[in-house]
Each structure stands twice: as C-alpha cells, then as structure tokens.
Amino acid sequence: MTTAVEPMVRAERVRKSFGHHVALRDVSLTVAPGEVTCLIGPSGSGKTTFLRCVNHLERISGGRLAVDGELVGYREHGGRIHELRPREIARKRREIGMVFQRFNLFPHLTALENIIEAPLRVRGERRADAVRQAEELLARVGLADRAGAYPAQLSGGQQQRIAIARALAMRPKLMLFDEPTSALDPELVGEVLEIMRQLAEEGMTMIVVTHELGFARQAADTVVFMDAGTVIETGPPATLLTAPAHERTRAFLAKVL
Amino acid sequence: MKSPEGGSPDAIAPAVASGGHGDIKAGDIEAGDIKAGDIEAVPLRHPGRWVAAAVVLVLAAMAAHSLVTNPNFQWGTVGDYLFAEPVLRGLWATVYLTAIAMAIGVAGGIGLAIMRMSANPVVAGAAWVYVWFFRGTPLLVQLLFWSFVGALYPRLSLGVPFGPSFVSGDANHVVPLFAAAVLGLGLNEAAYMAEIVRAGINGVDSGQSEAAAALGMGRALTLRRVVLPQAMRTIIPPTGNETISMLKTTSLVSVISYTELLNATRLIYARNYQTVPLLIVAALWYLAMTSVLTAGQYQLERRYARGVAPGNTRARRTEAAR
Numbered sequence: 128m129t130t131a132v133e134p135m136v137r138a139e140r141v142r143k144s145f146g147h148h149v150a151l152r153d154v155s156l157t158v159a160p161g162e163v164t165c166l167i168g169p170s171g172s173g174k175t176t177f178l179r180c181v182n183h184l185e186r187i188s189g190g191r192l193a194v195d196g197e198l199v200g201y202r203e204h205g206g207r208i209h210e211l212r213p214r215e216i217a218r219k220r221r222e223i224g225m226v227f228q229r230f231n232l233f234p235h236l237t238a239l240e241n242i243i244e245a246p247l248r249v250r251g252e253r254r255a256d257a258v259r260q261a262e263e264l265l266a267r268v269g270l271a272d273r274a275g276a277y278p279a280q281l282s283g284g285q286q287q288r289i290a291i292a293r294a295l296a297m298r299p300k301l302m303l304f305d306e307p308t309s310a311l312d313p314e315l316v317g318e319v320l321e322i323m324r325q326l327a328e329e330g331m332t333m334i335v336v337t338h339e340l341g342f343a344r345q346a347a348d349t350v351v352f353m354d355a356g357t358v359i360e361t362g363p364p365a366t367l368l369t370a371p372a373h374e375r376t377r378a379f380l381a382k383v384l
Numbered sequence: 385m386k387s388p389e390g391g392s393p394d395a396i397a398p399a400v401a402s403g404g405h406g407d408i409k410a411g412d413i414e415a416g417d418i419k420a421g422d423i424e425a426v427p428l429r430h431p432g433r434w435v436a437a438a439v440v441l442v443l444a445a446m447a448a449h450s451l452v453t454n455p456n457f458q459w460g461t462v463g464d465y466l467f468a469e470p471v472l473r474g475l476w477a478t479v480y481l482t483a484i485a486m487a488i489g490v491a492g493g494i495g496l497a498i499m500r501m502s503a504n505p506v507v508a509g510a511a512w513v514y515v516w517f518f519r520g521t522p523l524l525v526q527l528l529f530w531s532f533v534g535a536l537y538p539r540l541s542l543g544v545p546f547g548p549s550f551v552s553g554d555a556n557h558v559v560p561l562f563a564a565a566v567l568g569l570g571l572n573e574a575a576y577m578a579e580i581v582r583a584g585i586n587g588v589d590s591g592q593s594e595a596a597a598a599l600g601m602g603r604a605l606t607l608r609r610v611v612l613p614q615a616m617r618t619i620i621p622p623t624g625n626e627t628i629s630m631l632k633t634t635s636l637v638s639v640i641s642y643t644e645l646l647n648a649t650r651l652i653y654a655r656n657y658q659t660v661p662l663l664i665v666a667a668l669w670y671l672a673m674t675s676v677l678t679a680g681q682y683q684l685e686r687r688y689a690r691g692v693a694p695g696n697t698r699a700r701r702t703e704a705a706r
Contacts, residue, residue, distance in 0.1 A: 184594055213602060221600035231595035235613045245599035248609060290595075297599060 133196050135160045135301055135332045136181060142189035143176055143356075150176040152356045153190070158349075160300075163333045165343035165364070168353035169379055174336040177353070178303050181334065182223040183216055194223065195300060221249060224294030228306040230286040232278040238265065238289045239274040242296045250297070257296075264292035268322050284315030291322055302326065304335040340383065344368055352376045461661035465652065466668065474648025475669055481565060481634045481644055486627050488570025493577025498607070500582055511578065518575035524636055527568035531561065531640035565637040565644075573630060580622045584615035624681030628674050635670075645669055 136158040143151040151173045158164045166174040179185040180192060183200040192199045200216055201208045211219075232241050242261040246252045252260075265271045268288040278286050287307055294302060304323065308316040320342050327333060327346045337343060343350050343364055350367045352360045352375075360373050371377050451457060465471055499511035518526070543549030588611050596606040638647035649662040 182598055184597065217597070217600045217602050220598055223598070225595075225598035227591060227595060227598075229591055231589075231591040233592065233595070233610055233614075244609065245601060248605055249600045293599070 132159060134158060135162070135195055136334065137193045138177070138181075138190070139192075140190040141177070141180060141187050141192050143173075143180060143185060144188050150356050151180070151187075154353075154356070154358055155190075156351055156358060156361060158301075158332060158334060160332050161330045162348045163327045163331075163335065163346050164349045164351060165347040166334065166336045166351050166353060167338070167340065167343060167379075168359075171355075172353040173356040174353050175305050176356075178225075178305050178334060178336050181301075181303055182220050182225055184225075194219070217249075221245075221297050222300045224297060224299035224302040226287070226290050226294055226302070226304045226307045228309050230278070230283070230290045230310070232286055232290055232293070234278050237275050237277055238270065238281070241278070241289060242293045245293070246296050261292070261296060264295055265289075267295075267325075268292045269318070282315060283311045284318045287311065287319045288322055291319075291326075295326075300332065302331055302333045304333065304337070306336050306338065308337070308339060338383065340368060340380075352379065354379070456660060457664065458658065458661040461658050462664050462668075465649075465658075465662060465665050468652070470648050470652060471645070471665060471669070474643055474645040475673075477643060477648075478631065478634050478645040478669075479673070481569065481637065481642075482627065482631045484566050485569035485573055485634070486630055488566065489573025489577045489626070489630070490623065492571065492574025493579075493581045494612075496574060496578035497581035497585060500578065501585065515575045515578055518572050523568065523572050523633065524639060526572055527565070527636060527640055530564035530568045533564070561640065561642050564640060565634075565642040568640075569630065569634065569637070573626065576626060577623070580626070581615070581619055584617075584619035585611055587618050588614045621681070621685050624677070624684060628677045628681070631673055631677065632670060635666075 134157040136156075138154055138156050140153040140155055141151055142149070142153060154173070154177055156164070166177065168174050176185060180187050181194060181199065186200060197219070198208070199219065200211055202211055202215075203209075232238075233244065236244065239258065239261050242264060243254070243257040246257040246260065247254060262271065262274065265274055268291060270285060270288055270292075273281060273285060273289075276285075278289070281289065291307075307323070308319050311319065316339070320339060323333070323335070323342070324346050335342070335347070347364045349361060350364045351358055352367060352371070352373075354375050360367060360371060360376050362372075367376065368380065371380060496511045496514060499507050500515075502508045502511075539552055541549035541552030543552075592610050592614065593606055596610045601609070634644050635646040637644055638650060641647070643651065646666050649666045653659045653662040
C-alpha cells in the first residue's frame with residue numbers, strides 16, 4: 128500500500144482578509160498525525176491568524192482548510208460549500224485543543240474547576256470521572272498540589288500549565304499553541320516548554336506558533352517560516368534553521384538568533 | 385481584529401520589569417549613616433482646618449437646637465405614628481414593591497442586554513428602542529400611563545396574533561393597581577439595568593469567550609458559565625445603587641394611589657393635618673431602610689472585590705511567582 132495517511136491538517140491556498148488588510152495569502156501546508164509543526168516568523172506574518180483559522184476562531188476568506196479530513200466551519204454537499212451551524216462548529220472544536228498566549232484561564236474558577244468545566248458541561252461526563260482525570264492531568268503538569276488555587280494565585284508558568292491541562296481534558300486529536308511562552312517571565316518559560324516537549328514525545332499532533340527556536344529545533348518535525356501572510360519556506364528544523372534556502376528566512380534568523 | 389503576533393511591547397515589558405528585583409525588601413536599602421526610625425520634625429499648623437471645623441460645628445449645633453426646641457416638629461406625634469399599623473403596612477408595601485420591581489428590572493435588564501448584543505439586527509434594534517423609550521420618558525408619566533391602561537385598551541386578551549383569542553378580560557381587572565405600580569417601576573428599571581449589564585458583559589476580556597469556544601462550549605453555555613459570573617463583579621455595585629434608588633422611587637406610586645409608605649403617611653395627615661410629623665415618620669423609615677441597604681451593598685462589594693480583580697492580576701501573579 129502506498130496511499131498516504133490522511134493528514135491531520137490540510138491547508139490549501141488559505142486566504143484571510145480583515146477588510147482591506149490581507150492577513151493570509153495562499154497558505155498551503157499539511158500536518159501529519161503525530162507530527163509537531165512550528166510556525167515561526169516576524170510579528171504580523173499571519174502565524175497566529177492561521178492558527179486561529181484551524182479551529183475556526185477566524186473564518187477563512189478563501190481556499191480550503193480541513194482537519195482530520197473534514198472542512199473547518201463548512202460542509203461540502205452537492206458540489207456546494209455550506210456553512211456549519213454553531214453547534215456543529217462547537218462539536219468540531221472539542222477535538223482541537225488550544226493554548227493561548229495570555230492563558231485565558233477562567234479567573235472565577237479554581238485550577239481544578241477550570242479543567243473539569245468542559246468535560247462536565249460539554250461532554251456530559253460524570254463529575255467523579257472528570258475530577259479523576261483532572262487530577263491525573265494536574266499531576267502530569269506538576270501541579271497536583273495547586274488544584275484549589277485560583278488563577279490569580281498562580282505564576283504565569285503555572286497558569287499556562289493549567290491551561291494546557293484544561294485543553295488536554297477534552298482529549299483532543301490536535302493541539303494548537305499560540306505563542307504559549309511569550310507572556311511569561313523568562314525564568315518560567317522552561318517549565319511550559321518541558322510539558323510541551325513531553326506531549327510531543329507522546330505523539331500528540333501539535334501546531335506551535337513560537338519564538339522559541341530552541342524548542343523548534345528540539346521538538347519540531349517541521350518548521351514553517353511565514354512572512355507577510357505567506358509561507359516562505361518549509362522544512363525539517365535541521366535544514367531550515369541552519370541552512371535556510373531563502374534570503375528572508377536568513378534575515379529573520381540573523382535577527383532573532 | 386488584529387492578530388496578536390509577536391510579543392507586543394506591553395506583553396514583554398512588565399514581565400521583564402518584574403523579573404529582576406524580586407528580593408529587595410525595604411530593610412535592605414538602609415543607608416549607613418542615616419538611622420532608621422521616625423523623623424522628629426515640627427508639625428505644620430493648619431489654622432484653616434480649625435476655622436472650617438468651628439463653622440460646621442456651630443451650624444450643626446444650631447440645627448440640633450432647632451430640632452429640639454421648635455415645637456412644630458412635634459416629636460411626640462412622630463413617636464405616636466412611627467410604629468402605627470397603617471405606617472408599618474405602608475412600609476411593608478414599599479419593601480416588596482422594591483423587591484419585585486428590582487427582580488423585574490434585573491431579569492429584564494439581562495434579557496435586554498443579551499438582545500442588544502444579538503447578531504440579529506431586528507432583535508438588537510428592539511432592545512435599543514426599548515431602552516430609548518423607557519429612559520426617555522419620565523417614570524411618573526409611565527406610572528400614570530400604566531394606571532390608565534384600561535382607557536387605552538379596555539379589553540386585554542391572549543391568543544394568536546391577529547387571530548382568535550383564548551383568554552380575555554377587563555383591563556382594570558387584568559392590570560390592578562399593584563400590577564400597574566410594579567410594571568411601571570420594573571419596566572423602567574429594566575432599561576437602566578440593561579445598560580449596567582451590557583457594560584459588565586463588555587468588560588469581560590474577549591479571550592474568555594475564545595477560550596470557552598476553543599473548548600467546544602456553545603454561546604449560551606459560555607455566557608452562563610464564563611461571561612456572566614465575571615461580569616457580576618462589575619454589575620453588582622451599580623445594582624446596589626439602583627436598589628437604593630428604587631426604594632425611594634417607589635414613593636412615586638403614591639400618585640396612582642397605591643398605598644406604600646409615603647401614601648400611608650399622606651392618608652393619615654389628610655385626616656389629622658399633622659403634615660410635618662408624618663413626613664418625618666416617612667423620612668425616618670426611608671433613612672433606616674437605605675442605611676440597611678447601604679451596609680448590605682458594602683458587604684457585597686467587599687465580597688466581589690476579593691480574590692480576582694482583573695486590574696491586579698499581574699501584581700498578584702508575580703507575587704505568587706516569587
């Protein structure tokens with residue numbers, strides 16, 4: 128058999144514009160199951176916008192974007208593209224975890240309550256099951272003793288680890304990380320990257336928007352360099368980060384390294 | 385909408401600023417030749433403060449003297465009527481009028497605020513028109529209007545629009561005096577509460593709804609479980625003010641002859657002409673009730689300020705990180 132595995136994410140000529148401003152032009156890339164893809168590039172290059180399109184927080188203006196073989200936000204029927212209902216979009220999002228730059232934990236809920244909220248109310252799990260799973264996840268991110276803490280009582284690094292646990296509680300097939308360490312004090316970056324590294328080793332499919340080139344070099348299978356809303360270059364980290372083919376990639380790497 | 389690409393300067397700056405000086409305490413920066421301790425200096429005089437205090441105290445003494453010596457206050461009569469049965473019944477009417485009108489106001493306000501933010505322009509427009517109308521006409525006019533609704537629609541019925549009706553009745557029976565009072569106060573309050581709730585909901589960071597959406601939560605669930613609980617922090621204090629204001633505003637329903645506290649005292653002085661003492665009775669009760677509500681509001685505000693205040697989270701976060 129030579130048929131390729133269905134990719135987890137397939138983007139074909141994805142376009143996104145905000146009014147007159149074009150944020151993404153013809154972005155094409157695929158992410159295979161179990162693969163870790165890092166998106167790098169200067170501010171305003173469209174990395175975050177692309178990530179937000181993958182779980183339909185932004186609606187794409189053109190092209191095709193599919194997750195696990197199904198279009199994001201649309202359904203193809205009788206040769207036409209139909210918009211999905213909010214309920215159907217929400218169902219798709221359960222399978223895609225997202226971690227935000229500013230954590231976005233629910234401040235009125237404790238760490239444990241943050242984690243069990245979606246399993247309880249979205250997936251309708253039994254409370255005992257949800258709590259047991261949340262405790263396992265807390266242990267996994269090294270915060271078993273902070274279950275009762277409110278987000279404001281936690282450091283940035285701890286909050287981001289809780290946010291990762293919250294996303295994992297929905298047992299996603301795909302995890303999206305939007306600059307997960309950019310809002311952290313420098314000494315707290317390592318603990319978050321360590322959790323992400325573990326996840327990658329366990330075979331989670333991940334798309335990571337990041338400025339941490341060290342992480343990209345270590346954990347990524349593929350690095351995608353974006354600039355001005357387009358993909359400039361794609362390749363394994365060893366090649367792209369050390370011997371980039373394009374002048375713009377070289378210029379960017381020279382600035383950040 | 386802009387995408388937060390790269391660390392925006394304000395995202396990086398506080399993190400860097402709080403990184404370095406974690407361990408400096410006040411005691412560490414004591415210089416060698418300056419003794420720690422209080423400075424012994426000659427205090428600055430403030431003669432103006434003494435003059436102002438004296439003026440205020442003299443005025444207060446004059447007021448107190450007149451309260452005690454002017455026989456027209458008739459404190460004895462005030463005492464006779466303070467706990468009189470009709471007054472207490474009026475007092476009770478004021479309390480439950482306030483409670484029911486505020487319940488209608490809060491429920492209606494939440495509904496209107498959600499309508500205002502609807503993607504459906506007709507629904508959003510309807511909420512806008514409601515607020516425009518009920519804030520744009522005097523409450524007194526609205527109360528009179530409700531009490532005369534029978535003149536406008538002599539018969540009220542419930543049924544299919546433009547079709548057959550299932551129940552119908554005489555408007556004066558369907559909308560009795562109490563209903564007119566409650567509707568007038570409650571529907572008016574809903575317009576004000578709508579703006580308070582809307583401001584509260586808008587004050588919740590959009591990242592909260594996005595995080596909920598990313599977890600697969602629907603709009604209604606997000607509103608109920610994530611947005612409204614956080615909006616409550618900003619909604620509660622002005623709602624307390626509205627309740628205190630409502631308590632006094634209920635006195636307006638005396639114009640449609642509904643007997644609450646003020647009307648109860650008016651009915652008494654209409655018979656015995658003891659106008660001033662009975663108005664004092666009403667004023668004392670209003671003061672007592674607003675004092676209770678003010679104390680309650682203070683407690684509520686303290687409770688909601690505890691734990692999470694969005695403005696301080698960064699300070700707390702770095703504090704916790706140390």
